Amino acid sequence: MRSKIGIAGVAIAFAALSVPSRPLRSFERHGAAAGIEDEELAIRSRLAGVRLTPDESGYGEFLQAFRNKLPVEDYFAWQKDLKSVCATRQEAPREAIRALQTAIAKEGAHMQPLRLAYARYTLGQLWSSQANFEQSIREMEAAYRIALKAPASESFTSHMEEVLGINYLHRGAFADPAIDPAINSAQLFPSHPGALHTRRADAEKAVEYLKKCLQRDPSNTEMQWLLNVAYMTLGQYPSEVPQDFLIPPSVFASNEDLGRFLDVAPAAGVATYGNAGGVIVDDFDNDGLLDIVTSQLDDCAPLRFFHNNGDGTFTDRSREAGLAGQTGGLNLIQADYNNDGCVDILVLRGGWEFARRHSLLRNNCDGTFTDVTGQSGLLSGPVRASQSAVWADIDNDGYLDLFLANEHGGSQLFLNKGNGTFVDISHQAGIDQSAVSKAVVAGDYDNDGYPDFYVSNYNGLNYLYHNNRDRTFTEVAHQAGVTEPLFSFAAWFFDYDNDGWPDLFVTDYFLSVEQVARSYMGLPSKGETLKLYRNLGNGKFRDVTADVNLDRIFMPMGSNFGDIDNDGFLDIYLGNGNPSYASLLPNVLLHNQGGKRFTDITASSGTGALAKGHGVAFADLNNDGDQDLFVVMGGPQPGDRSPSRLFLNPGHHGNDWISVRLTGVKSNRGAIGARITATVMNQGRERRTIVRTVGSGGSFGASPLEQHIGLGKSAKIEKLEIWWPASRTRQSFDNVGVNQFLEIREFDNNYTQRKKRTFQFAGARRI
């Protein structure tokens, strides 16, 4: 058990705390001196004094109203009935607003001024969460005016100045669906003067309030960050930002330029204006074109199935596909779980909120889907909140099993019986430890031919489950050295340095805009950074985060990896933010420079969308040989909607590539877990190997199962090898041509070339 570690050390540390006046400082000092061994406590002690970003969005109020409306009886039935869940989600905030209005009307005149101010502020938060910004700002301004006159209200008054600054900024720049994000550079970070579509009066109000906050507390880097963003939305950054508070453009400048991506989502018809959610990009109808499926956390929003028309447009076929009744879902993943050659969908619900059912949607191979969750046995146990799951064939029997990472009550492992049903083996398998698990990913980190699992936990150390090859697992995160961060979120296995061993990347989701801003500005910061663990090939990993320049603090939610410049090294895209309107942070694109370091190319690539980034997929959506980026954008509630983005890759790198689609015969048909090794000669002088494992990528956002592999300059593939997990066989093909789409079947002697037509997106003409 990991928690055995260092108990004695901690006890010493706490014994040393017997100092009367300032226990916190003592904690830090004595903690370090006594050498705290307990990782969790050591990390927490480092976080003392960090400013956590307050929830200025009303999501907390909304969620509490929702919780207050949960049925007491028939809760289990409610959790399984998506229509009831939607009805409760819609009714709860309305009822909360009515209740507060009634309380204020009835008792307001007799309330103490500060209590009344809080009541109106709370009401404003609820309006704000429901996108009624006129009402919300009216209530918040009223609360502020009451506080100004009330005695002993200094701290509340200054708090309301922050709140108003944040809310005016949100309304001014990010809350109007009429604003076309594709031409609004104000929403791409860092924005520059020109082509702005901002409600100027609001942005000016934001500046006014944020300045007040900073005059009072010049060291508040959260407010400083927001002030700079507010000037961006006014088109006055950096020239008009008061010198004392300017975050200079050099902080955001990219040191590398791989060309500017262009958001073609509106023209392509996929710019869904919505909330946080998941995405799968894959070819659901086997027509050689990658389709897009998106979900939203909003329990009333249906899945969207965007069929790729192959001409730069997509058609929403949700209704025809039978998916219109599938509402809600913070995340999605895909797999051909029944080996029928058509990719199925799993919808995960309840993440960050509370339990409601998930859905397994069987692809009928005729353009429709059927909800088979109940009959498959996946709803046989308790319903738990989950936002991450992974498909992996744990016993190499050719059928994909399902690992569900749950937020409460322990994770679950469902063994695929091969007849369309599953059996819960969580406890026997030894993976049912309870934690707020936010990600599960599969990878064969010891290359023994059996998939292992990594579970990232929020506010707890992470788990690495080693596959014992007998349908049981042993938790070895400590021995392997991969327990952190303490506030983990998205994660994945990828071979960032192409040495053939899957490395491990984990994001940190500690909620502090202050720390993110400090990290950007190069100031000393206390938050946890991203983590990159390099696989040493001996069952252990080494923390190389700082070596590769990833020791930075963002606030990543959805994120994924891919190779945007086809250099053969996997890059990272992070969708940042949290529900608070104060977490106005850009998404980030990090370019992997030869497996040596990552460099921030957000500014030069134009991919720094300034709204909450969720499901991310890397996929070549127009078959032109480079990966584009699809990103679901928006916060968790109506007041924080944003359009999804489809960033088209400019393809200016001049590198070669190959795309490989594998079809398993003894191994699972979608070939999840199969390994592709390309031995490549670049420019006739440099030989290297590139290894990819078939899967949908990271834990929050699903890329296609067909593998797009960048090969670098003037590449020749000397050898292309496929390793198949269930049959444990290897295929090898010599001198394979580059820049083409291949299909390879398990056991076949030859590969097939797939003809795909390249096309352009309409939006690509506009600059």
Place this chain on the structure above:
Amino acid sequence: MNRALPALLLFAAAIHAQSAHRYEASGMVLSVDAAHGTLLISHDAIPGYMDAMTMPYRVADPSLLQGLKPGDKIDFTLVVSSTSSYISRLKVHKFDSLERDPEQVRRLELLDQAMRSQSVPPLTAGQTAPDFSLTDQSGHHITLSEFRGKVVAITFIYTRCPLPDYCIRLSNNFARLQQRFDARLGRDLVLLSISFDPEHDQPDVLARYAATFKANLAGWHFLTGELASVKHVCAMFGVNFWPDEGLMTHSLHTVIVGREGKLVANLEGNQYTAVQLGDLVETALKNRHTGMR
């Protein structure tokens, strides 16, 4: 405690015999004796006058004591003359607690009150705490009434509380109480740490948490239970908590229940020292009859 009080008072009086001096000070109220117009304060150092200590003081005007209760953090003006000393001014500190987001605690409290027709007001000092039953770190049932005749200090925590400023500080305060009242723990004084994250904080988790604080389990119990039971107990003492993105938004409370089961004090926030908390416990221990005077 009451470290060598009479001698000190004489000493103070001797030094300041010539003229009346005024000192600004702050501290925590340990007990109030309205009938005699006095109160016992555990106060911080008074620069130029005396070190931090526990002292009884007289007030100039008995109305200053109105509404004052044990646990209140106060600022006061002490007037010291050649013949007497008394408190001329007294202001109760409404200090900010350091929850993750104190504004949110207040907002959610208001929202819950508005959405629910009836709400149970928390106990006030002097009221008898209704009995409750929870499960401790060893899986044993613990009821409040079994400690009748002893002083019970109760705090509310969750083991995954991410920052040392909050729950860890409250637990650390209890660790200091355990040290200070070592000989009396379990016999005369009982400490209860109640988790408001019962789903995660099962007995085994609490046992490990207890071990990190070297808790003497004979007198310090870590409690969990059904969510509804925990909520009920929390509501009794005005403790509010809401799940929030894998964390908890919550208010901070430490309460003292007297030997006869009556509420002595309910400390909100964390802006008091472990010594002051200990002084409050000491005062309650001294009182063999009731939690209130």
